[in-house]
Amino acid sequence: MEIRQLKTFISIVKFGNFSQAAQFLGYTQSTATTHIQLLEKELNTVLFERFGHQLMLTSDGERLYDYAERITKLADEAKNALDDLSIPRGPIVIGMPESLCVYRLNEILQEYAIVYPEVELKVKLGISSDFRTLLRKNMMDMAFFLESNIDEPDLVSKWLWPEPVILAASPSHPLSKLTAVAVKDLEGQTLIFPDSGSSYRTLLEESMEKMAVQPGNVLEICQIEVIKQFVISNVGLTILPYAAVQGEVTAGTLIALPWQGPDFKINAYLAYHKEKWLSPTIHAFYKLIQERLLK
CATH class of the missing domain: 1.10.10.10 (Winged helix-like DNA-binding domain superfamily/Winged helix DNA-binding domain)
Structure with missing residues (x-):
């Protein structure tokens, strides 16, 4: 055995x-x-x-x-x-949304892998509900969340930073000509979303439902880079963290619509289960996050 x-x-x-x-x-x-x-x-x-x-x-x-x-x-x-507990080693499983992995944490993950070669780093991309389940089953060590707030007694969460979210469109989209875009202006529009379960998508859908606003079509695409190409091609609108579209906005291929609807107050959190043993491997990762992103 x-x-x-x-x-x-x-x-x-x-x-x-x-x-x-x-x-x-x-x-x-x-x-x-x-x-x-x-x-x-x-x-x-x-x-x-x-x-x-x-x-x-x-x-x-x-x-x-x-x-x-x-x-x-x-x-x-x-x-x-x-083991020599002063040296981080062994496996660590970290969950994170795609937008954080690609546009916020990519360089930190690379640095961590280089500095601690004996650590077996495993990154799982997904949504918050899956991360919560894996943390509670002790199948994931830590997870990043993009949420308005995390208030769950069995999870220890650390606020990291506010994560701005924007409604993005092609400069040639009709809504780009408006000086203010409200929820009602989304009536009949094609919306392109990431996987169901993202907090900012949920906030937008709830605000539309509350005002009985119906989109013309909803596309669900699991990769942010593909979503951006659809929006650049003027297929529809999307809602994404600003960090994920900053390059395109700077280049002028996408614009941030002047949103006047409900505020998307999204924050980045790092969480783990309250009964989780925080090994030197986990401590080393969190220390790197503090040094690089929480100055």
């Missing part, structure tokens, strides 16, 4: 399927399957059973899960106890 097999088993339980667990661990699905098959062969039992599309633990699987959690936790504690 190997620790990596137990970690694969735990991840499959938490994700509810083999493919997501394998992707998170950096394995192929066949490798994850092999880990479970070896465990089942060694223990002479079946750990999972399927009901339709639902993957469920058998009674033996449920008993093993408690042992697996304790064994992997003890293994990590033993490794930490024997």
